Amino acid sequence: MAPQLPSGYWVGPGPLFMELPNLFKIESKKLCMVNERITNGSHGPVYMWDWARPISGGVEQEELQRLINIVSIVTIGMGKDKFKWNYDDSGDFRVADIKRYFSIFNRSTPISSFVWNNWVPKKVGIVSWSAEKDRLPTRCALARRSVNVPDLLCLFCSEHDETGEHLFVSCQFAQIIWQNIATWCKIPSFIAFDFKDILNMHGYNSGSWKKKKVLNAIFLVTVWCIWKARNEAMFNSVQPSVTKILDEVKSMAFLWIKNRSRDETITWENWRSFNIFS
């Protein structure tokens, strides 16, 4: 049986205006905030209803009683409002959770996504090819092969185990890099759910085949640069830097793509602002 998703509403199983339509009709401020109607008193919640006219008996009175029953179980905090991820008890957002919930709805992923791109060197493509096949020597992969590793933690965030998928997809550090790449390339920011999404992402964008190919090449270079930064952190204790990785992606991808595509229209100026190909 599929697990039940939480309702996602601040209180009750649905929006209050749908649960209590007759009461909503006489609410004087339809878009009021919770703290305009409920506050904490010394003996429990204090209600500050503001109806357009006095409540009549019958169905309105009945809905008011239901409203009080619904909201009385909520504790109103006095602190600042904050976002909470409702799909996990901790309230923290994790990409892995979305992935888990999508799997409930049988979201399918393509079987294989790797296509060699001749606008980048083979050594660049090999990192993504290996990552897709889970063949990169990450700390978890090494431990699986009984190689002694100091610990399994990711060298970027030190919070989660270092698997290929974590390193390139769900790690906060990687996500900041992908966001920046999306901004630079003027494409909508994306959240990858697994490594295949990174390999397929270029196909979801509109534009010519050249534009798609260049995006794919940039994603492959980004993966290569992330892996390089990870190795520098691991073997030379070099502090990973988002700015350094982004600079490297832009300059290396420019050199390779300009030379290999033999496209005269690419210049460093239009590359930097990504005004290339439509």
Ligand SMILES: [Zn+2]
């Ligand atoms: Zn990490």
